[in-house]
Amino acid sequence: MPLITISLRQGTTPEFRANVSAALHKAMVDVLKIPDDDQFHVFHEVAPDNFHMQPVAFGLPRGERTMFIQLCFNQRTAEQKSELFRAIVDNLALMADVPEEDFMLVVLETARENWWAAGRVVNPETGYDARMTEVPAGPVGRN
Numbered sequence: 001m002p003l004i005t006i007s008l009r010q011g012t013t014p015e016f017r018a019n020v021s022a023a024l025h026k027a028m029v030d031v032l033k034i035p036d037d038d039q040f041h042v043f044h045e046v047a048p049d050n051f052h053m054q055p056v057a058f059g060l061p062r063g064e065r066t067m068f069i070q071l072c073f074n075q076r077t078a079e080q081k082s083e084l085f086r087a088i089v090d091n092l093a094l095m096a097d098v099p100e101e102d103f104m105l106v107v108l109e110t111a112r113e114n115w116w117a118a119g120r121v122v123n124p125e126t127g128y129d130a131r132m133t134e135v136p137a138g139p140v141g142r143n
Contacts, residue, residue, distance in 0.1 A: 002028055002073035003040045009064060010045040016096060017043050023091035023098075024069070031084045032076065033134040060101045067103040075109045 004024055006017075021041045028034050048064075055062060069088075076084075085105055092098040126135045 002032070002034060002038065002071060003042070004028075004072070005042050005044065005070040006067055007044045007046065007051075007070075008067040009048050009051050012045065012065075019096035020067070020092065020098065023095040024071075024088060026095070027084055027087035027091050028071075028073075031080065031087050032073070035131045063102050065098065065102045067098070069103055069105050070108060071105065072108045072110060074112045076107075081107055 004021075006020060006024075021039070021043075024041065025039045028038075029036055053062060053066065071084075088105060089100045092103065093100065
């Protein structure tokens with residue numbers, strides 16, 4: 001049950017936000033193999049005077065459309081997160097016309113037992129949603 005929070009400046013269109021959401025969700029389904037209906041995205045549009053960042057960060061100019069994307073999910077391997085980041089970069093460019101310099105990603109990993117939702121069934125052997133057929137092997141995320 002991943003939760004994605006997207007913070008951006010006010011003034012985007014509902015269509016733009018839907019495209020960003022679709023791009024993020026596709027990456028999560030394709031890479032992390034989450035169920036297709038496991039989509040929880042929250043957009044926070046803030047006034048420009050409440051969105052502070054340097055116009056050049058890490059040597060790259062950042063535009064007015066820059067977003068901060070926070071992904072919360074159970075622990076995954078470094079390789080999975082790298083693959084997920086690459087898929088998000090590709091999907092946001094293709095599906096929402098967002099260049100990679102206009103967003104920053106952060107993953108907050110949590111233990112599986114920290115998630116609850118009515119109707120969700122967790123496989124006791126893997127600790128993941130029972131509908132997931134591809135889950136990380138071994139003790140990853142078993143805190």
